[in-house]
Amino acid sequence: MSVSVPGRIVVIDNVEEDVKDIIKSFWDSGESVIFFRSIPDEDKIPPNVRLLILDIALSGEEFREDEDIPQLALILKHIVSKTKLCLIVLWSRHIYGTGESFIDQIKEDYRIQTDKDIPSTIFFIQFGKTDVDQSWLAEKIRKWIDETPNAGIVFEWEKLIDNARDEAVSDIVSVGEIQVLLKSLEKEAGRDPLPRKLVSLFNRILQRHATTDAKIIQLKPLTEKILEQSLEHPDSLKWYRNLHYLIAYYKIAESEPLWTGDIFRTSSADLEKEYAIVITPACDFAQKKVGQFKVVYGLKFKVIPDYAQHGEEDIPPVVKKIGKKEKEKRYKNRKKISCMLISGSGLPQKFYILHFLKESKDTGEYFHLLFDFQYVDSFEIKPTDWERICRVDSPWIDDILQKYASLSARIGVPEIPEDVRKAEMEKLVGG
Secondary structure, eight states, rough: OOOOOEEEEEEEEEEHHHHHHHHHHHHHTTEEEEEEESOGGGSSOOOOOEEEEEEOOOOOOOHHHHHHHHHHHHHHHHHHHSSSSSEEEOOSSSSSOOHHHHOOOOOOOOHHSSSSSOOOOOOEEEESSSSSOOHHHHHHHHHHHHOOOHHHHHHHHHHHHHHHHHHHHHHHHHHSHHHHHHHOOOHHOSTHHHHHHHHHHHHHHHHHHTSSHHHHGGGGGHHHHHSSSSOOOTTHHHHHHHHHHHHHHHHHOOOSSOTEEEEEEOOOGGGGGGGEEEEEEEHHHHTOOSEEEEEEEEESSSOOOTTTTTOOOGSSSHHHHHHSSSTOSSSHHHHHHHHHHHHTTTTTTEEEEEEEEOOSSOOOOOOEEEEEEEEEESSSOTTOOEEEEEEEEETHHHHHHHHHHHHHTTOOOOOHHHHHHHHHHHHHHHH
């Protein structure tokens, strides 16, 4: 039984003779293997390492704890710098200690070297076997996927993408000259974002091949298994925040041109102008019709402190924005305000909320932005002290543009005078 692994397989052993059989078996089954006789430099570690077979006795023929543990931790440091999902098989012909205690030593040394815990998505699937073979590995990986479905489904999805990739590439190169496609995309999006548009198009073709019934059915057992698990977990909110941020926003280098959906921190002292989102349509940027670009300002909020007994000057800014209608004397209570801000229900049409943003990708601190469609501004060039924090992806940016257009282009209808309304209501109810 052969091992099916997405990404790359790396074997590190100071004695090539000890691992030549497993390397050959990988080659015979069509798998690619990268072999190192000693600890490689970080820049030599390839991306997408999904399986690492690691001899614990790297310093010589026998294991030496004071020498080998730091080296093993260093290898993991290099691996983690390139990937956050990897299966690790530790082995040696000279068994030393018990598996769990040995792995704990490596994790502790990793913590000393990096001042961080090793990511929970780095999995040690075995320690202590004196011979590594494909059949044994296949069984270990299958067991790991079954016992760890949340990570296993990502592992299986990557295999699915690998299998679909050649089909997509074959379709693309069979088309013929790409020039016609590039010219068409240039007219649609302009020259500057052309590489991004091209990759997006290729990815759509890849997606079609990856989502055929024959392929996605492979993930069904894992999706069913995950859905059977309880959601009552202390980290479930944190997980959702992370996922929402991942699918709704993406980081853009400062060198990339201004574009629709870019969110900037403006450094304004006015809290209501601290953030801004670009709402100029993408087609205007693409066709270079932008003399000025338009932004909507946003107000940042994280928590709503209790304001029931506070004076007007101490009311949180976000509550002042949405807390009461023009003719109301009192602000809505804290619970109702919080519900409006999270669900969007009951918000006036001129407001739009983006949830779970971050100042940078690596921080764990999230916040929300309340945009006011009546609080807009236009600029010829981006102010130099503005810092782009992310770009909003579809469908969120499409929804923002649609709702802004609906508000700004709406046709006003004269209201019926209040005394006439009252009189007509009395007539309707027979008063």
